[in-house]
Amino acid sequence: MYAPKLSHLRFFCAIVETGSIAAAARRMHCVASNLTMRLKELEADLGQELFMRERKKLLITPAGRLFYKEAKDIIIRADRLPALWSQSQPRGILNVGALDVAFLSMLPRCVPQFMSAHPGIQLNILKKPSFSLEKMLVSDEIDLALTDGPVENTLLEGSFAFSETLHLVVPEQVKKITPDLIEKSDIYLFNKDCFYRRCAEQWLDDKGYHPRSILTLESYDLIIQCLESRSGLSCMPESVIRQFRERGQSLKTFRLDDIGPTDVYFVWRKHAKSPIIETFVETARALGK
Secondary structure (H helix, E strand, C coil), rough: CCCCCCHHHHHHHHHHHHHCCHHHHHCCCCCCCHHHHHHHHHHHHHHHCCCEECEEEEEEEHHHHHHHHHHHHHHHHHHHHHHCCCCCCCCCCEEEEECCCHCCHHHHHHHCCCCCHCCCCCEEEECEEEEEHHHHHHHHCCCCCEEEEECCCCCEEEEEEEEEEEEECCCCCCCCCCCHHHHCCCCEEECCCHHHHHHHHHHHHHHHCCCCCCECCHHHHHHHHHCCCCCEEEEHHHCCCCCHHHHHCCEEEEECCCCCCCEEEEEEEECCCCCHHHHHHHHHHHCCC
């Protein structure tokens, strides 16, 4: 499919706006014969007559009028491009993916200030599990992730953001975690691509515990409702538990022994840490503590 060059669009618009090839040639600082030849080539390539020739005058056709409308919009947009970075403020579109715990802790404290301080940066933030975030980084769908670390993928690199402590959340009547309790209980966890599910399953294996079943419930609110009905157990990060308690929810928890704090990292593609990514990371570190 033919795609006209930007220079062709400029001379065509000049002909329309000045009313003649001679006047357009003076505006474009070229000879009239050159514009005449280019106009004929443009019409041939498009398969459309853009002007009617009448007594050495050019009268724009309906097709030419439509082409001018589209071409003028392209030229205006092209002329704006060099001005995108004419000011000292950084500009760009930053796509960030994050674990749900980052939305409860670090992000609410840093994102509003970041957006206010850097209005030229369009910030998009998605909530995804850790394994999905890694895939999205590698496939260039996102620029930065807040996910579990340290990073092991050789295509990625990162730095520490914050830590999370994991707890077993149980119904109120539970007094002690025992193998018998685990074996008689369902355990509610997020899907298999969730890092915290992997931690919980590792803890069960290390302890030799065998729950009645592991069920996938991808909603902390739904899990809490099940626990309130005196049914099942769950594993949650401390920031999630804190949020529910701040809402007046009474939760009984036991810290998962033998599992230290789980680290959340800023992760980006290797050699792709742009100044905008650096600015976001620095802001998050300063305000998200």
